[in-house]
Amino acid sequence: MRFLIAALIGLLVSFPLQARVFNPQSFTLENGMQVVLIPNTRVPVVKHMVWYRVGSADEPAGKSGIAHFFEHLMFKGTPSIPAGEFSRIVAKNGGRDNAFTSYDYTAYFQTVAKDRLELVMKMEADRMTHLSLTKEVIEPERLVILEERRQRTDNDPSAQLREQIDTVQYMNHPYRIPVIGWAHEIENLSLKDLRDFYKQWYAPNNAVLVVEGDVTMEELRPLAEKYYGVIPRGPDIIRQRPSEPPAHADRRVIKKDPRVRQASLQRSYLAPSYGDDKTDTKAPYALQILQQIMSGSATSRLYQSLVVDQKLAVSAGMSYSPTRLDVSELTFWASPQQGVSPDKLEKALIKEIDLLIEKGVAQDEVLRAQKSLINDAVFARDNLGTGAQVFGSTLAIGMTIDKTENWPDDIKSISRDDVNRALRSVLANKHTVTGILMAAEKGEKQ
Structure with missing residues (x-):
């Protein structure tokens, strides 16, 4: 059966048939909040997500960490729900909840049985406007966040390297600042800073409600109007951010640390995203196809060349994310085999990139990548929550429902020439950022 489905997907790639994936439904409340329903009737469960169009890149200068701070504070309670009770109530009703922060959005979600949907909608709507923000609330959580930063970044050499790469990759844009924030700025965030941020950004017209699961629009609409519609x-917010100037030099970041057990190499380039495709609207889709060709499997170009054929690396690939409001990045990465120096591996990686620029990709590679990507899209419907994640992350950066739902058709529309044009636009004659992680020798400066 799986092979039959794959064959049918191959036909979809070859012929201009519209390929619907999640079949979403949507409406907008009078207060401006967009509501999206993604039907999924496999089990009587729903995933309820509220996405706010605010992330770390929207923070005021010198106030890094506020967006992520609210990921914690939203669980601290309201006048009607005491601190810590939100998650306890969800768990008591058999559900799971959490939140996450990105550069461009902050999202809160619960996965519960269908008959508990009204309960979590009521609680989520309550903390959209009635969050308790006092000195007694924020100070303990500030310490928790600072410890989180110490554990996840300050004590992790690879995370430290990634953070430093971002600071030189983006010279002017706030993507250069870590999502969790700088420790010294987190320490100085005031109660007024937090209250002003909450008042400005946490409002229904700056949010998207996405519900995926075994529920109909006839059931969802009155609940959304009852709990969110009255807020x-x-x-009105226009998200204005500084643009990135052209780079005039290659940059290198080298991190040496005695805790490193596996050296690694990264080489990154600025690249267009869904929200930053002003010059070539096909580029984000072409670069996703390129990623599949270069890094999609054990038969991909980089793995075959650097790991299998040349035996220089234990792993190799390329990463790219189009889901950004502004410019994104494309990164080649590899980890050397024992006894292979990062310098030798870097030269081999550069040779592969130069070959890619010179010869481009082949037609059969593009077709295989398209089939694989659309295959993944079709099977994504089997996982509850995938659709909510896809639509929330794209709607939060300004994409439309139709544009998101028609992703397979956009992928199918990309030609070999589109891929080669996009990759050369990103890679050819561009200044890069190279990051190297390696073990420090005894007595060597970290």
Whole structure:
């Protein structure tokens, strides 16, 4: 059966048939909050997500860490739900909840049985406007966040390297600042800073409600109107961010640390995203196809060349994410085999990149990548929550429902020439950022 489905997907790639994936439904409340339903009737369960169009890149200068701070504070309670009770109530009703912060959005979600949907909608709507923000609330959580930063970044050499790469990759854009924030700025965030941020950004017209699961629009709409529709509209916000200037030099970041057990190499380039495709609207889709060709499997170009044929690396690949409001990045990475120096591996990687620029990709590679990507899209429907994640992350950066749902058709529309044009635009004659992680010798400066 799996092979039959794959064959049918191959036909979809070859012929211009519209390939619907999640079949979403949507409406907008009078206060401006967008509501999206993604039907999934496999089990009587729903995933309820509220996405706010605010992330770390929207923070005021010198106030890094506020967006992530609210990922914690939203669980601290309201006048009607005491601190810590939100998650306890969800768990008591057999559900799971969590939150996450990115550069461009902050999202809160619960996965519960269908008959508990109203309960979590009521609680989520309550903390959209009635969050308790006092000195007694924020100070303990500040310490938790600072410890989180110490554990996840300050005590992890690879995370430290990634953070430093970002600071030189983006010279002017706030993507250069870590999502969790700088420790010295987190320490100085005031109660007024937090209250002002909450008042500005946490409002229904700056949020998207996405519900995926065994529920109909006839059931969802009255609940959304009852709990979210009564919340007053907040200020209208235009997200204005500084643009990135052209680079005039290659940059290198080298991190040496005695805790490193496996050296690694990264080489990154600025690349267009869904929200930053002003010059070539096909580029984000072409670069996703390129990623599949270069890094999609054990038969991909980089793995075959650097790991299998040349035996220089234990792993190798290329990463790219189009889901950004502004410019993104494309990164080649590899980890050397024992006894292979990072310098030798870097030269081999550069040779592969130069070959890619010179010869481009082949037609059969593009077709195989398209089939694989659309195959993944079809099977994504089997996992509850995937659709909510896809639509939330794209709607939060300004994409439309139709554009998101028609992703397979956009992938199918990409030609070999489109891929080669996009990769050369990103890679050819561009200044890069190279990051190297290696073990420090005894007595060597870290």
